[in-house]
Amino acid sequence: MALNRKIAYIDLSSGKVETKPISMEMRKKYLGGRGLDAYLLYNNTKAGVDPLGPDNVCLVSAGILVGTLASATARTHIAGKSPLTGYFGSTNMGGFFAPEMRWAGFDHLVIRGKAEKPVYLWIHNGEIEIRDAKDIWGKGVRDTQSIIREEMGDREIKVMTIGIAGENLVRYANVMTEIKNSGGRTGMGALLGSKNLKAIAVRGTLDIKIEHPVEALEYNKQIISQITSAKVSQEQGRLGTLFIWGATNSQGLVRTRNFQLNQMEDSDGIEPETFEDSAFGMTGCFGCQVHCRAKYIIPDGDYKGTYDEGPEYTSIGAFAAEPGCTDLTTILTGNHLVNDYGMDTLEIGSMIAWAMELYEKGILTDKDTDGLDLSFGNEKAVIEMIHRIAHREGLGDILAEGPLRAAEKIGKDSIRYQVHVKGMSNLHSDERPTPALALGIATASRGSDHLRSRPAIDLYHLPEAVLRQIYSQPVAYEGPLTSDYTDYEGKSWQVFWQEMCYMAVDCLGICKYHTIFLGPNFPNFEEWSKLLYYNTGLELTPLEIWTIAERTNDLERMFNLREGLARSDDWLVDAYFDEPTKLGIPLIRDRVIDRDKFKQMIDEFYAFHGWDEQGKLKPETLKRLGLDKEPSHLL
Amino acid sequence: MSVKVNIAPFLTHLTADHELVEVNGGTVGQCLDGLVEEYPGIREWLFAKNGKLNNVIEIYVNAESSYPDELTKPVNDGDELQIVIMIVGG
Known part of the structure; x- marks a missing residue:
């Protein structure tokens, strides 16, 4: 049955792995996924635990319906105390990882300690191994997945991994799976990095017994019809979340140039219709009929010809509205880089835009930027800063710390220009009218x-x-x-x-x-x-x-x-x-x-x-x- | 048919601040044509260049979406249309 999946406690310091069943009582109180993770985090950490220390736990989970006959049940949840905010760290991503983890027998992983050297977890049909990650440490998100699949000789293996940003403890590093499914927000990638845990690879062939299969299928048909017949789903399936850009920006609901403005002027070059020239179809996550993820090839620049997926609406904010850029190539390249480095597109866009405003106001100078012109609208500077942040080079090392720590390091009233809540940057929407x-x-x-x-x-x-x-x-x-x-x-x-x-x-x-x-x-x-x-x-x-x-x-x-x-x-x-x-x-x-x-x-x-x-x-x-x-x- | 169109607040600057506009027509499309005739500035919000309803706009008839019929959906005397804009995502 779908409720017999287990919880695994993995101590990377000792190498000990223990599995336990999840009682019906706990299911009825917390279901699974983020709910049970809240319980596990509260019960497995102490107040004041160092987010990047061995006593913080990293929780990985699947929701209780994941991998069943219900549509769009693809979500993986990752939780822990946040290295970015110091509060509840939590992120959620689509793709195919969580269903595979359930088919491998597990609903929740509780990972604590720190491995002596980089490792990855190999989970397959009820078994968990801790493996050497020397061949994948230092690799990007896509290479890591390819190497593991090649090494294991199984292309069906699903992998969640951190990129170079997570290894370098960028406080808003993502956990990633596939090309662009991102567990962004709150720096769960840095949490994995702090444990020397590069990736988790899963392969499962354990069936999930559906309790009432005929009814489940029939009812799901209704749900599919309910969703796919709606105009909003059909538009999402044509362009993804980009389709809302024009109307949102036209109203003036877009945070621009680090909150100095609420509308991006001169944005004709980044309208969704322009993007259609670079896109060639859509793809989706496990069990989903909407298919909101565009497939594209970067049309120009240093990464010309590179394949990627997305970008989401948030990436227009991150790499266009916020830094004041108007070239679609910057958005598509920026999206590609954060996907492969494994960084939160939203957070990095906000941090770069903040640095640009500080540069505009003379709080940051050419000396601080190692000669990089950080003026708003400098498309090349945006791409360069993504590299520097991922590798923690120069100013990038400071911006990698997130809003509050970076402002403390820079000083000079720089905090005044931060746009955040609880130490996490705001989305690029402008909520003053809403x-x-x-x-x-x-x-x-x-x-x-x-x-x-x-x-x-x-x-x-x-x-x-x-x-x-x-x-x-x-x-x-x-x-x-x-x-x-x-x-x-x-x-x-x-x-x-x-x-x-x-x-x-x-x-x-x-x-x-x-x-x-x-x-x-x-x-x-x-x-x-x-x-x-x-x-x-x-x-x-x-x-x-x-x-x-x-x-x-x-x-x-x-x-x-x-x-x-x-x-x-x-x-x-x-x-x-x-x-x-x-x-x-x-x-x-x-x-x-x-x-x-x-x-x-x-x-x-x-x-x-x-x-x-x-x-x-x-x-x-x-x-x-x-x-x-x-x-x-x-x- | 006399139909009332409930104008979204973000569009009332294009309808001389009227929140409710009475138009005539037998379909949603005819009603919107009437609205555009009276207030031409609203056209670019409602319609795409190809004459179809804009991809982020839905018209509700008596609190129900007119999609997929949209412009061809028949309306009756006393019906109320509402302009809905789908701006969501992340």
Whole structure:
């Protein structure tokens, strides 16, 4: 059955490997994936643990529906204390790794210690070996995977790996799989690097027994139809996330030149339609029908002719809007380099743009940059800085430390120009006109982030009747809801609801593009309850899944509180409140976030959670969610 | 048929600040043509160069998406259209 996959404890210092079953009690409390990882992290680390030290754990997991007959169940989750923020570190990627790990018999890996020399893990049908990584250490993401497959003589092996950035402990290094599936955000690649763990290779042929296969297949047909018939999916399947660029930028919702502007002018050369000339089809992850990943060849420059996949919408921000570049080749090359070095596209784009503003203001000089002209718009400088950061050369060594440490090293009021929450850079969207989106990034458990609670559909201007239908189940809600994205009313509930929605799918292992993140009629708690039952036999009502999401979100909060998080960390940099937007359509111009209204939103958000005014769990909340005895060490 | 079009706030600067515009037409396309006739500036937001609905725009009829019929979807007297824009991703 789908619930008999095990948990493996791997100590890289001693070389000891121990496997254990996962009890039904724990499944019902945390499901799997990110949910059970929250439990494992809270129970296997102590407060103040060094994120890059041997006592931090690296958790790798598959959601409870991964590898079953449910669509888009491809997600791998990686967690640990973040080397970037010092808080909850967590990242999630598509591809084919997690299904293969389940077919190899495992749902969760708990990796601690540090290997004496570089190693990789080889996992196959219930067995785990620690192997010498001398042939792959120092290699890029693609070469590493090729070498392992060649060495083992099996092209079906799936590999998650770090690139050179992870080896060099760049604090926003990714974990990667395939060409571009990225576990970005919070520096989980650096965590693997700190353990001398280059990669994990898996191959499995152990069947997952589906509890009700006929019903699971039939029901999944409905889900596929529900998703693929929507216009938003079809557009994603034509160009990927790029398709939203034009409309978003035209409105003025794009953070540009390190938040100095909110719209990129002169962007004709990077419109999605231009990209179509370099792209030649789409590809996708395990069990997905949307296929949102473009395949392309770099058309020009030093990497002309190189194949890669993507780029995501975020890479336009990272390598165009933020550094003020207008050449598509820069975006495609930058995307290729971060994929192969294994670095977070979003974080590195923000760090380079920040350095460019410091250069513009004279805080950084040619002496600091070793003669590199870091002016906004210098396309070559962007590519050069990607290399320097990955290799930690010169200024790149400082920027590799992430927002707060880099600002401390540079000094001279440079922190004033950082755009971050909890030490993690903001996405390149500009949230000053959109209070709901601003609340989401301010309160997300892993620092500034759009995939933890963003009510993305708030931007759609959906009929209020549609919003009411979505946001009133599985928990009743009769408060205000408005389709005006500049409004503050009712938005805290939407953010809270989306936080539960995304946590639920992260526990199940389903891609967010198959949820209400993307389409208002997409699957929801009701559908997940049925998918869970047909595929695993586990009977949970929509409300029970919601409660699991509440529990696991709160456990992430407890981890952060234990690490010293305070209410003041759920906040935005001053520019959000003090510097109005300058460009865009009339609705967007001259917008700031209203401090008092934002405080009120946070109060409401805390109240929905059952937290006190300081953002701590109230005793009754701890008891209601069964968290009052944590850490309980039941696994 | 008389139909009301609910204008998204980000477009009201193109409709003289009107949030609700009454138009006539038997299909979504005819209604939008009427809207564009009255407020030409809104065309570039609604339509692609090939005359189809823009790839990020959906029109809801009485709180339901008109996709895939889109412009050919029939409307009835008293129906309400809503302009929805799909800007999402990451």
